[in-house]
Amino acid sequence: MSAGSNIGISVVIPTWNGRFLLETFLPSVLAAVYQYQKVHLAPAEVILVDDASTDDTAAWLEKHFFQQVCLIRRTRNGGFAPACNTGFRASRYPLVLLLNNDVDVDPHFIGPLVKHFEDPKVFAVTPRVYDLDRKVFCNGGKVGSFRHGFWSMFANYDIGRDAPAEPEAERKLISVSAIGGFSMFDRAKLMELKGFDELFAPYHWEDNDLSYRAWKRGWEIRYEPFSLVFHNASSTIDSHFRKKQVEVIATRNRLLFHWKNLHSPGMAASHLFMLLFLLLTNLLRFNLRFYKAFAQAVRCLPRIRCLRREEKRAGVVSDKELRRTFQKFFKTPGLQIVRSREEAVKLSAP
Numbered sequence: 001m002s003a004g005s006n007i008g009i010s011v012v013i014p015t016w017n018g019r020f021l022l023e024t025f026l027p028s029v030l031a032a033v034y035q036y037q038k039v040h041l042a043p044a045e046v047i048l049v050d051d052a053s054t055d056d057t058a059a060w061l062e063k064h065f066f067q068q069v070c071l072i073r074r075t076r077n078g079g080f081a082p083a084c085n086t087g088f089r090a091s092r093y094p095l096v097l098l099l100n101n102d103v104d105v106d107p108h109f110i111g112p113l114v115k116h117f118e119d120p121k122v123f124a125v126t127p128r129v130y131d132l133d134r135k136v137f138c139n140g141g142k143v144g145s146f147r148h149g150f151w152s153m154f155a156n157y158d159i160g161r162d163a164p165a166e167p168e169a170e171r172k173l174i175s176v177s178a179i180g181g182f183s184m185f186d187r188a189k190l191m192e193l194k195g196f197d198e199l200f201a202p203y204h205w206e207d208n209d210l211s212y213r214a215w216k217r218g219w220e221i222r223y224e225p226f227s228l229v230f231h232n233a234s235s236t237i238d239s240h241f242r243k244k245q246v247e248v249i250a251t252r253n254r255l256l257f258h259w260k261n262l263h264s265p266g267m268a269a270s271h272l273f274m275l276l277f278l279l280l281t282n283l284l285r286f287n288l289r290f291y292k293a294f295a296q297a298v299r300c301l302p303r304i305r306c307l308r309r310e311e312k313r314a315g316v317v318s319d320k321e322l323r324r325t326f327q328k329f330f331k332t333p334g335l336q337i338v339r340s341r342e343e344a345v346k347l348s349a350p
Contacts, residue, residue: 007114008043008093009036010187014083015101016051019060021232028104030068036110045070049087052077079202080180085195088187096190100181102232104132112227113184123219124178124185124211127227128158130348134230136341137348141223143337144176144326146267146319149274150258153177153208155339157330158347159225174329175223176215180207182229189219197260199303204246205253212261215322216315244289251293259297259304263312264319 011033015022026048033044050057050073061071072086088096095117097110109127116125129139143155153176178185180196193213200206211221255275262268282290330337338344 006040006042007095007117009033009045009095009097009110009114009184010087010091010093011044011046011097011099012049012084012087012091013046013099013101014049014051014080014087015053015057016077016083017053017055017057018101019053019055019057021101022048022057022061025102025104025232026065026069028107029099030065032105032107032110035107036114040111040114043093045092047072047087047090049083050074051079051083078198081196081198081201081203081206084180085198088190088195091187094187095184096187097184098180098182099229100231103182104230104232106228106230109227109229110184112224116222116224117184117186119220121218121220122186123189123214123221124183125222125224125227126175126178126183127229128223128225129179129182129229129231132230132232135348137338137344138231139179139182140225140338141173141175141335142177142179143330144322145330146323149267149271150254151208151212151262155337156344157223157335157337159334159336172220173223173225174326175211175221176326177208177211178214178221180210181231183207189214189217193217197307199256199300199307200253202249204250205257209257209261212257212322213311213314216261216311216317216319218316248289248293248296251290252296255294255297256300256304259301260307261311262319263308263315267319267323 011029013029030046033046036042037044046068047070048061050071052074058071058073061069070090072090074083074086084098095114097113099105113125113127116122126141128137130136131138137158140156140158142153143157144151144153159173193210195210196206197209200209214221258271262271278290279294336347338347
């Protein structure tokens with residue numbers, strides 16, 4: 001894509017029993033969309049996908065935001081990935097901005113994201129994210145490292161305080177993953193990848209999977225620190241699912257991610273060795289949740305084999321090449337790696 005500053009955007013917001021969140025956060029999104037339209041003379045739409053809510057989300061939206069929001073009502077609750085894919089398919093414009101229903105946004109955050117898509121290699125861009133109090137950094141560029149047979153993709157980095165005062169797409173700050181709750185995507189590339197893999201429903205690892213598949217096709221994911229959003233982390237998951245259930249699903253999807261996407265023989269062998277080690281150690285610890293997750297993942301193997309073949313054929317960049325790319329970039333001077341809440345608080349201190 002060669003995008004001008006007036007490129008059209010489709011904002012997709014999945015929600016499930018989140019009327020109380022939308023009431024708080026949707027107005028900021030609509031204000032930012034209006035600001036982008038006004039400044040850039042660009043078309044835009046806001047698509048809200050109601051994933052079979054049992055509260056009064058639909059009625060409330062139709063009453064208060066009938067002319068500003070396109071509401072799509074799913075008749076069956078499917079989870080994050082299916083709800084997002086419904087919105088992706090309905091989107092009309094070249095760029096898709098995916099937002100959680102618990103995100104407050106800076107009025108000017110859209111423009112800096114759009115700028116990156118002037119480069120046709122860009123698949124997605126993710127912004128700088130703070131807690132709702134606007135004081136503590138909580139998400140930025142995602143750091144990727146392969147150690148002990150598994151990819152780790154949850155640490156963040158930010159740029160130093162001596163960074164330029166204006167956004168510059170030419171800096172090419174990369175991110176291993178485009179965070180599912182607040183990222184912008186090239187719609188054509190997103191559709192080529194068929195959106196999120198719904199095998200990861202109801203939640204967790206679907207954004208890592210999508211991002212990794214994009215990287216292996218030779219596309220890029222960028223980090224734009226001058227695009228600001230503020231996040232009420234895990235509002236939906238924490239309020240609807242038990243912690244033990246979340247742990248099982250996250251572990252299952254972590255395994256599925258690697259079985260599907262890890263193709264370089266040496267790295268795959270390292271994963272298999274570590275998996276055998278984890279099976280033994282979790283048996284000794286009597287950690288039944290790990291075995292429950294493993295059993296659920298094994299039941300998905302027939303589907304994983306098909307997806308693995310598809311991804312291996314489509315990839316033009318190997319796992320080893322990606323590992324080298326990430327290792328080289330994250331040694332760049334001036335990047336500040338954040339792996340804990342304590343480090344985030346320290347980074348955010350004046």
